[in-house]
Amino acid sequence: MTMSPFMQVAYSEAQASFNEGGLPVGSVLVHDGEIVSTGRNRQEQTGSNLLHAENDALERAGRRERRFFRACELYTTLSPCPMCSGSVVFYEIPRIIVGDCTTFAGEVEWIRSRGVTVDLEESQECIALLQRFIREKPDLWRKIVAD
């Protein structure tokens, strides 16, 4: 399946993180058809506990009124973990679009139960990039998800 234009931007962010030695996940926050901010996982790069891709995009959006976030959409290459799902629910972002819900199922059910629309693109590019990371850096993947 061809990626949608905003997912292509999120994928570029994921590639950038991969090239920096980080987890290849990228996100884009969109308001009224325009990009507000982009983000990528920066845990390995910066030592942050919070800067998953979705949180990074939200942080780079800067302070806004709550009604601004209520009119946004969030594109993300990987299904969001509980932390970033909580951020989506808190900021009442009404719709997220997920590139890869195969490698990691994330919190799709919980987010939907809170009224957020979740569209699954199942992009082969997003899936392949993360699978490559897991194959090439199994110890780092294990540290991130298990140990």
Added chain:
Amino acid sequence: MTMSPFMQVAYSEAQASFNEGGLPVGSVLVHDGEIVSTGRNRQEQTGSNLLHAENDALERAGRRERRFFRACELYTTLSPCPMCSGSVVFYEIPRIIVGDCTTFAGEVEWIRSRGVTVDLEESQECIALLQRFIREKPDLWRKIVAD
């Protein structure tokens, strides 16, 4: 009710945020009976979208193995919002202790459904400090929770 010793530290963080003009919420992350990090709401102070008190404490803990967080407890003066609740669930923190679940109910039910123990202290000091903030700065409170 008298505050427990770690809640007193969280309350001091909340007071510090109040004195800085921020939302008076504070948190303390504890491991094996020792303080790992303290945090306070820094949204107004820094323009961050992520730095609620609980997230601030988690960020200041620095990168740790996941098993480290699985042996932590998080004290917080106010019941956690969905964003910080998501962080607690993601890092598998097994127990949180809440100072004020009266002013804001937070996500206690959801966190418990994910296996986290939630103890409610219902500290009059924590409740009174946030009520004072709401009374003295109604516009800022409204901006934070509604607009």
